[in-house]
Amino acid sequence: MTTTVAQQRLLDAAVEAFAEQGYHGTTTRDIASRAQRSPAAVYIHHESKEDLLFAVSLRGHQEALAVLESAFGSTDDPTERLQRMVYEFSLWHLRNAQVGRVVQYELRALRGDHREAVINLRHRFEELMVQALRSGERSGAFAQLDVGAAGRALLSLGIDLVRWFEAAPGRDAEAVARANVDFAMRIVRP
Amino acid sequence: MTTTVAQQRLLDAAVEAFAEQGYHGTTTRDIASRAQRSPAAVYIHHESKEDLLFAVSLRGHQEALAVLESAFGSTDDPTERLQRMVYEFSLWHLRNAQVGRVVQYELRALRGDHREAVINLRHRFEELMVQALRSGERSGAFAQLDVGAAGRALLSLGIDLVRWFEAAPGRDAEAVARANVDFAMRIVRP
DNA sequence: GTCTATAGCGGGATAGAC
């Protein structure tokens, strides 16, 4: 199950096009042309345009989730853990703003099973944040919080980066991620 | 310049359709049908589909901006002021999640002058937040912050509500807005 | 100001050669 060059080019082209123009604003001809392939080439590896979006969206969700899971599991110290989670989650959205925009903005375009599969993955992001916040509460490192609301707020700080970061040239991604860590710590401190 | 019933119905229908399906995913036939009009009726009050999006987007931006300006001007006390700004800005996005989603997600679909006009309005949101944060810094009510980054973070807390709130039935809008005020105060406190 | 009817074209997807 290796990914061929042609497959990868099509996926990359789709990410670029969907991020710039949205799913419905993108033609399969445009994707093919960005990948330097014929219009028919899109259908060699994907059943339909929607199927291609699913491939992009699923990979994006899995990648972002892997980053968050890895940060979650990297230490037992609640403060260190939450800092790493916010930092890595934010940085992923900064460094992968195009995929991130497709992941966040094009959910509606997914049909039936595809949408369900992705929504199921999305629950996991909140769960991880809530767990991280609870462990800090218990240890006394964090204040008593509405962990659901606080978890969503911390995710929002990361997710909403895809809205503006790409259009703000010259801004340093690491610095933005560190700022989010700072804000997160301020939110949870007792 | 009164808005006729037919005009309002078309605008409402457009908001609903664009929010659910996105601009490019919506047909003018769908908008007409939701407004219980013929497909041609869309073109009586608007030159094109894009022109209709512009009408929706411009009104939405103006409304949200009016809410933020009003909160900004409602008091001189920095803490009270920032609380009102975050509360009202969050509440507007919660109570107008459909318009809010069009405003936030469909910017790309606006062409030329239309996009520029809206982007100009958007700068004002950040400016207001930065001003509010600066005055709190000066008075000693707030910590020394990167006011640009903090302003964007506070806006993110409000804006990202349109992504998930509508799909979370039974959740109380005022409570969510109050939670955002709480997080904002935690971020800025010395 | 609203309708019915339709022009005209762009886009998703496929056929069939190589």
Added chain:
DNA sequence: GTCTATCCCGCTATAGAC
């Protein structure tokens, strides 16, 4: 696996009657 050529549907927008 990739191409060229094309089907055919559905969409934006308009014409013209009322």
